[in-house]
Amino acid sequence: MEKKTESFSERLTSIRAKIQQVASQQLEYGRIPPQAVDIEEAVLGAIMLEKDALTEVVDFLHADVFYREEHKIIFNAILNLYNNTKPIDILTVTNELRSEGKLEAVGGAFYISELTNRVGSSANIEYHSRILVEKFLLRELIRISTQVQVMAYDDQTDVFDLLDQTEREIFNISQGNLKGSYLPMSTLITKSIEEIENISKNREKTGTSGVPSGFIELDKITLGWQKSDLIIIASRPGMGKTSFVLSMARNAAVDFEKSVAIFSLEMSATQLVNRLISAEAEIRSEKLRSGDLAEHEWEQLHAKISKLANAKIFIDDTPGINVFELRAKCRRMKSQYGIDMVIIDYLQLMNSHIDNRKNVNREQEISSISRALKAMAKDLDVPVIALSQLSREVEKRSGTKKPMLSDLRESGSIEQDADQVLFIYRPEYYKIYEDDDHLPTKGVAEINLAKNRHGQVRDAIRLRFIDSFAKFSDLDYNLGLPQNGTFVLPSKANHDLPDQEDEDEPPMPF
Incomplete structure (x- = not known):
C-alpha cells in the first residue's frame, strides 16, 4: 500500500x-x-x-x-x-x-x-x-x-x-x-484605536472610511470600499458591469486621488481607455473610434481629459491571467505605486494554477480563485473588486428579472468568500419602463447590495446610466420625492440627461 x-x-x-x-x-x-x-x-x-x-x-x-x-x-x-x-x-x-x-x-x-x-x-x-x-x-x-x-x-x-x-x-x-x-490584545487595541482615528480624519475629507465609489447613496451605505474586503459585482451581459467599475475607478482616481489597478481579461487596455475618454469628455464612443469629430468636439476632448491623463489608474490586459500572476503583479504595484484598490474584469475568465490537476471541475476552480482573491485583499490590505457573470436562470424568471445570490454563475464559494455582493439591474433593458413605485426606469440603473458583511443590505440604489457614453453617475434629482420640502423634477435643458419622451416624465405629486 x-x-x-x-x-x-x-x-x-x-x-x-x-x-x-x-x-x-x-x-x-x-x-x-x-x-x-x-x-x-x-x-x-x-x-x-x-x-x-x-x-x-x-x-x-x-x-x-x-x-x-x-x-x-x-x-x-x-x-x-x-x-x-x-x-x-x-x-x-x-x-x-x-x-x-x-x-x-x-x-x-x-x-x-x-x-x-x-x-x-x-x-x-x-x-x-x-x-x-x-x-x-x-x-x-x-x-x-x-x-x-x-x-x-x-x-x-x-x-x-x-x-x-x-x-x-x-x-x-x-x-x-x-x-x-x-498579537497580544493590548497591541491590537492600540492599533484599532489608531485605525479609528485615521478613519475619522479620512471621513472629514471624503465622507467615507474607505475608497469612495463616487456615488453618494452607495457610499452612504458602504462608507467606501474597505481595506482587505473582497467585493463581487455581478450582472447579466448588457447591464454595464465594466462601465460601472470604470466610472468608480475614474471617481476614485480623479476626484479622490486614489491609485487604482484594473485587470481586464475581456477588453484591451486601449478599449478601456477609449471608454474612459468617452465618459469623461461626453463624446460618443463610435465617434472616437471613427475619428469623425467636429471642431468643437476636439476642443471638448482636449479640455476634459487633462484630469484623466494625470489619474493614477494602471491597466493590465493580460488575457487568461492566473491567480499567481495576479498576486505577483499586485504586490509589485503596491510596492511601487501604493495602489489603493484592485479591480478584476472578470472572475470567470481567470485561471487557477490548479487547473492542470486531475478531477478538478470548474466550480472548484472558481472557488479556489475566490479564496485566493480574498487572501490577496488581506495580504495587500486593499479592497479587491471582482466582476462576475450571472447564470441564465435570471432570463427564465417571470416578472422582474432582479438577480439573487443564487444566480451567481459557477458560484462555488464566491458568496461565502465575498464581504459584499452587488448586482446591477436595469429594468429598461427588459422593456420594463416603470418600477414598483411607478417611477420611470429609462436611463436608470439599480444597484442591489445583496450581501454586506459590515452592515445593512439595500435593495435598490438608483443611479443614472448614460448609455451613449457608457457612464454611471448620481441621480441629481429624486423622482417624485421631495428635497427640503420642494419637489425637484428633471429638466430637458440638462444636457447630461438621456432623451426622455413626455410619458417618461415623473408625475406631478399633487
Whole structure:
C-alpha cells in the first residue's frame, strides 16, 4: 500500500527542521548571522536614559529586530511600560521584568544598569536603530533563501506554491510587514484605536472610511470600499458591469486621488481607455473610434481629459491571467505605486494554477480563485473588486428579472468568500419602463447590495446610466420625492440627461 502523500503544511514543518540543520552546519564553518550586539546594548541603554528616545524609533523598531533573546525580553518590557504610559528608566524596567519573572533570565538588575553605561545620550538612537533593522532584514533574507533552497530540492514541492510563498515573504519584508502569527490584545487595541482615528480624519475629507465609489447613496451605505474586503459585482451581459467599475475607478482616481489597478481579461487596455475618454469628455464612443469629430468636439476632448491623463489608474490586459500572476503583479504595484484598490474584469475568465490537476471541475476552480482573491485583499490590505457573470436562470424568471445570490454563475464559494455582493439591474433593458413605485426606469440603473458583511443590505440604489457614453453617475434629482420640502423634477435643458419622451416624465405629486 502506498504511503499517503504529505500535505503542504506537513512538508513545510519537515523542511523547517532541515533548515535548522543547514543553519547549524553554517555555524560549524564559522558563519554566524548578521548582528550588532553592541549597538543593541546602546539602543536599549539610550531608551532608558531619556524619556523621549523611544518615541523616535517605536514606529519601526520591534522585538524581533534584536538578535539576543535577552534583549528581546528587555525591549518587550519597555514596550509594556510605553503602552501603559508609564515612565521608562532603569528602575521601572527592572521592576517590570521582576514582575514578569524574567529579570534573572536577562542577567539581573546589574546587567540592566550596565546597559545605560554603553552610551552617553540618545542623540544617535534613530541611526543605531536603523542599523539593527538592516541586520534583521539580512537575517530574514538568509532565512528565506535557505528555506527556498531546501524546498526547491524537495520533489514534492509545488513550484507555484513555492514561488508564491517566497514572493509573499519578500514582499512582507519590503513593506515592513514583519508581524508574528499572533498579537497580544493590548497591541491590537492600540492599533484599532489608531485605525479609528485615521478613519475619522479620512471621513472629514471624503465622507467615507474607505475608497469612495463616487456615488453618494452607495457610499452612504458602504462608507467606501474597505481595506482587505473582497467585493463581487455581478450582472447579466448588457447591464454595464465594466462601465460601472470604470466610472468608480475614474471617481476614485480623479476626484479622490486614489491609485487604482484594473485587470481586464475581456477588453484591451486601449478599449478601456477609449471608454474612459468617452465618459469623461461626453463624446460618443463610435465617434472616437471613427475619428469623425467636429471642431468643437476636439476642443471638448482636449479640455476634459487633462484630469484623466494625470489619474493614477494602471491597466493590465493580460488575457487568461492566473491567480499567481495576479498576486505577483499586485504586490509589485503596491510596492511601487501604493495602489489603493484592485479591480478584476472578470472572475470567470481567470485561471487557477490548479487547473492542470486531475478531477478538478470548474466550480472548484472558481472557488479556489475566490479564496485566493480574498487572501490577496488581506495580504495587500486593499479592497479587491471582482466582476462576475450571472447564470441564465435570471432570463427564465417571470416578472422582474432582479438577480439573487443564487444566480451567481459557477458560484462555488464566491458568496461565502465575498464581504459584499452587488448586482446591477436595469429594468429598461427588459422593456420594463416603470418600477414598483411607478417611477420611470429609462436611463436608470439599480444597484442591489445583496450581501454586506459590515452592515445593512439595500435593495435598490438608483443611479443614472448614460448609455451613449457608457457612464454611471448620481441621480441629481429624486423622482417624485421631495428635497427640503420642494419637489425637484428633471429638466430637458440638462444636457447630461438621456432623451426622455413626455410619458417618461415623473408625475406631478399633487
